Amino acid sequence: MGTVDVPEATVARLPQYLRALAALADAGLRTVSSEALAEAVGVGSAKLRKDLSHLGSYGTRGVGYDVAGLHRQIADRLGQTTPWNVVIVGIGNLGHALAGYGGFASRGFRVVGLFDDGTQVVGEVVNGLRVRPLADLGAVVRPGEPTIGVLAVPVEHAQGVCDRLVAAGVTSVLNFAPTVLRVPADVDVRKVDLASELQILAFHAQRRAVRSSVPAPTATVGERIGEVV
Amino acid sequence: MGTVDVPEATVARLPQYLRALAALADAGLRTVSSEALAEAVGVGSAKLRKDLSHLGSYGTRGVGYDVAGLHRQIADRLGQTTPWNVVIVGIGNLGHALAGYGGFASRGFRVVGLFDDGTQVVGEVVNGLRVRPLADLGAVVRPGEPTIGVLAVPVEHAQGVCDRLVAAGVTSVLNFAPTVLRVPADVDVRKVDLASELQILAFHAQRRAVRSSVPAPTATVGERIGEVV
DNA sequence: TAGATTGTTAATCGATTAACAATC
């Protein structure tokens, strides 16, 4: 119990639990049941207990979980006890917005560098940071302290810029460019694909539309109809 | 075979396949094997063939898939043949960026409305669209044509604004606020949680760090060590 | 002690993967 493998699906939910616990603590709650915490996060209580069991046991039977204790425990696991440095590369529309996004700082992330090679934007000050040319990456990314690189460049530059991030010592990358990045095995890449999200919503919407209009008229007695929704 | 259930995991990959096929078509390719297409998307060829089999069969044994035909087929399934209307609510940092994001238009999404109730921003023109007060939602969201709502408001307003989107007839919501939205069963919500993405990266990075430093010194002969990475 | 709630077990479900027969 402890450092052993936490399933990926569980890891992805830890930030949600953490946020809900912070809200409960703010509300003055000392203790919370798996039922109540699960409800706040929108999952089932069994799933929540299973998830927490992967971190070790921090609940008390008959009572529930200590809000502050569980919060500390999860924050610890997410590495939130020490601040993480973040550099943002590509200060266009999206990079600008990310540079000013308040949600990062409040979760223990420090944006320590903004980079772009566009002659327009280099030198501009965004949210208190001057935009620097990519050549300066090495001056900001210190091999000692872990740094997360956020890629917000146009898709055609993504791989090249990613290579430079990796060369500078970045081993965690959040990629907003809609492309598959090739990286060494020790580099972790996550992708946020905004257009994809809309396409997935569109798929579901179209499926709902088709299912609510087509099946009824075309079905004949005795035919089997696929389950609706 | 056809309109029947496509697994969620497959749906999430369809946009990636579509993009890769567009690139192959641009490059002049007529035909592509599952091996080559899978490589371009960064998945295994077996997974790709399985995914495509859920759409019906469009490949030719011994030859591969017709690039244009498969592209059309997937675009169809994603509802990309008809344009989708998108409204963005909350024109702050992020909303601004999304309003100007080129990736939406190129995938068949039309941003048709920008909304905000901040006195500062209402009336401002962003990317050719005037920001309107939320009260105008009904004038833009037409019950007839499907509209996707993008929520980029501060977390404390998210639920309230979501309710208004739903009341206006929106049944697909992309939520950037870090909160669980309560919606009727016929409304589809997807969530993009930027801070969460960084937290997940931080979790992995910390795990890598712990595993590469701690286990070796503390392990004793005969002890079993958890598998590394 | 009685009531409440956890942590865990076991069953189920969905997704991935490898292998290969079908077939172009």
Add this chain to the structure above:
DNA sequence: TAGATTGTTAATCGATTAACAATC
């Protein structure tokens, strides 16, 4: 026909869920 590659089968894996014994 011989070589290539699909579509499908079956095995495996990981995640979810319900139920309940352990225990506060």
